[in-house]
Amino acid sequence: MIYDWLHSMTGSAIAAAIIQSLLPLFIFILPFALFAVLLERKVSGHMQDRLGPMRVGYHGIFQTIADIIKLIQKEDIVATENDRRFFDLSPILVFAGSYAAFAAIPFSGAFIGSNIDLGIVYIIAVTGLVVAGILMGGWASNNKYSLLGAMRAAAQIISYEIPTLLIVVTVIMITGTMNLFTISEWQTQYFWNWLILGGPVFGTAKLLLIPLMIISFLIIFLSTLAEVNRTPFDIPEAESELVSGYHTEYSGMKFAMFFLAEYANMFAVSAVVATLFFGGFQSPVGYLGNTFGAKWLIPIEQFFWFTSKGLFFVFVQMWLRWTLPRFRVDQLMAFCWKYLIPFAFVILILVGLITVLI
């Protein structure tokens, strides 16, 4: 494990812990956020028969860097009526809420930010900070439209946490642990051992679980989509109605923080869904390291599989954004309370019965 290696390198537990916690942030997430912005624009361009950014670098590779430079050098506009403390605090909270979730996600067999037993519940708790950040941002902007947007966003995120939690409880019932690392390792090597296909234990339970797991995967995918405010649930940032919602009044680096936090959040929820249902860092077809006998290759391969699964789900989220129109607020809430939650409850009860009786 990387923590042990760092500990032996530096000799101090604190230094090792600090470096280990900063590693995913700087090596993975920030570059990923930069990459995801470009990916979104390129994917949207190609889906719409056009090319996306083409000028900065070869086919626009350095576009995000140009965007960040532009945002950094912008003037930080603060209106006199704004509540200064909350106005400054809001992007920080949103950013922190999104990034703190990465602490409990296993990137590969050798690395997890913090191997706590609370795992998934910690992630859900910490993403609740985002709600506080959004409400603060909407209120402190001193703008009718921002306040409306922030309230809608808060209502949306809180409502959609319920189906997420219900499905997570379902998974915990099957696997018996909350620690994401253990859940990933439990879904051992081949793809038929993944939880979406019933889990590694072969038997009637597995076959009965398959349709239930597919439906629960859909439910959790949709509810986490709503948690990150992506279309079709992007009422808080609906451009044509509220001109950008709760982040209308932000400019410059604060806006960049909202922006990057959204993409990091997207990856975080994709990673969580992939870990719970698709085996996390496990490969679907066995490891090259095993066939060649090179044991040191395995963590790298696992990292590769983890990233590609995360990227695939991020791509599906982008794909949905460019296909679908958005929901109206009351339809959004109706969808959650009248469709997702009943289904999630039914699945919870059925899975509970299956795990107990079979």
Added chain:
Amino acid sequence: MALKTEEMVLNMGPQHPSTHGVLRLELVLDGELIEDVIPHIGYLHRCFEKHSEAMTYPQVIPYTDRMDYLASMYNEFGYAVAMERLMNIEVPERVQYIRVIMGEFQRIASHLVALGTYGADIGAFTPFLFCFRDREKILNLFEITCGARLLYNYIWIGGVSHDLHPDFIRLAREFIIEFRPNLKELNDLLTFNQIFIDRTANVGILPAETAINYGITGPNLRASGVNWDLRRNDPYSIYDKFEFEIPIGKGEKGTTGDCWDRYYMRVCEMEESLKIIEQALDQIPEGDVSSAIPKRVKPPVGQIYARVENPRGELGYFIISDGSLNPYRIKVRAPSFVNLEVLGELCKGHLVADVVAILGSIDIVLGEVDR
């Protein structure tokens, strides 16, 4: 002690991403429910009617283009029909066929803009680009004929300014073959999408009686179930030679006369326009297009009102001539101006988010509203 509640007045100002042009809407709200919508217009008024009194009759045509700038051919068509009735000019048949073909292509182009921007308002960004890609091809057809893409000055009194380009018929047929599958794709992506249907069905219901009382015309009227199309009921030019159907709203996904019906009317009308164009391309005769264009346009003393079926409704020209080279008065009955009035009626009892949906489904162009 009773609580005193006040209505909130929200302003969707002249600059807003989804009022199509410079339109100011004053929304009187009770919480999120709308009590009244008051449109404020006039931001695009350019004094077309007064200005035309200083122009000669052929010089008015570039000005009529700029009223409804998304359907310019039809504005010129209406003016030409009015002037020809006033002066009793008989245009050659080839000219009639060319005008109908251009008019129907213009109808398809205008409906593509309406549908694309409506999808973008509702939140689906991709159909907008697909619609504009198809519209580019139509504008290319116009470009090879008369040189301009948006404001043509093509249909003149007594004829058209240029004959069809030799490649036009072949390119038009190619476009029709390419466009039918694209229309089906648009339907797959937007029209029958459940989320879109939830946003637009049962929203902004316009009963037939109200529509007739307000004087609504065009696809909005037909969506409410009234079978009235000027190409059938008051034929001008050679529309009586073609076989096409008039789509009428049936309330398939909600109630008759809701936003989905108005949207779907436009999709069906595009299909019917394709049929008309195919028939016209098959039947078009040879001839000279400029033989009936008078050297100096000096109509007899008199007045006339002529109306045509714009993509947005009934476009009427009322022209008073006093025998000189300049018109005495031109008054235009713009369909968007009349259709906009029903917005307050339709929005009562709906949420703020629905205002955008309803406004998009009425399909106004501010150039026509303000002239």
Added chain:
Amino acid sequence: MKDYILKFWQGLITIIIGMRVTFRHLFVPAVTIQYPSVKPELPERERNRLYVNMDDCIGCDQCARACPVDCIDIETVKSVPGDDLGVTSNGKKKALWVTKFDIDIAKCCYCQLCVFPCPTDCIYMTDVYEFSEFERENLVYDFVTLTEEEKVEKKKNFEEFTIKKEAEKAAAAKKKAEEEAAKKKESGDQPGEKPPDNKE
């Protein structure tokens, strides 16, 4: 209950159909061109910036009269007999010096109404569309080929010619009046001129 399930199923199916459409479009090549490096090919009847071929212009003012926004400004000077202005390309002999031919291309509405009445086809629309300027005055195009001195000279010529002509006319008129008066005097003097000289 049945509606509920039906709605859910409808929702799922239409979303998947929509996603299939967008996925297919990922592999369609782009329909856009990268504009400043690649320019579109324009058709031959394209109407963009105006151009006047001054060699063919006969100064008839038809284009200025046809323009609906009055963006063409023409001033001419009549030519003196003995001046050779040349012949236009379709054989007409020119008789006017054009001293001012301004087109305010910022006012022009690109309607093409000036192109049709021109008898020599000297004004036409080209396909140039990239002609933005930093100052608005630079958008008033001046097409005249005479230099300033030439314009002054032609004007002076014409004025001298008119003065000369006026003088000649006045002289001719005066001479005619004198002749008339002389004739009158002769005929008037005729009876009075007979001498009452009787020599017999």
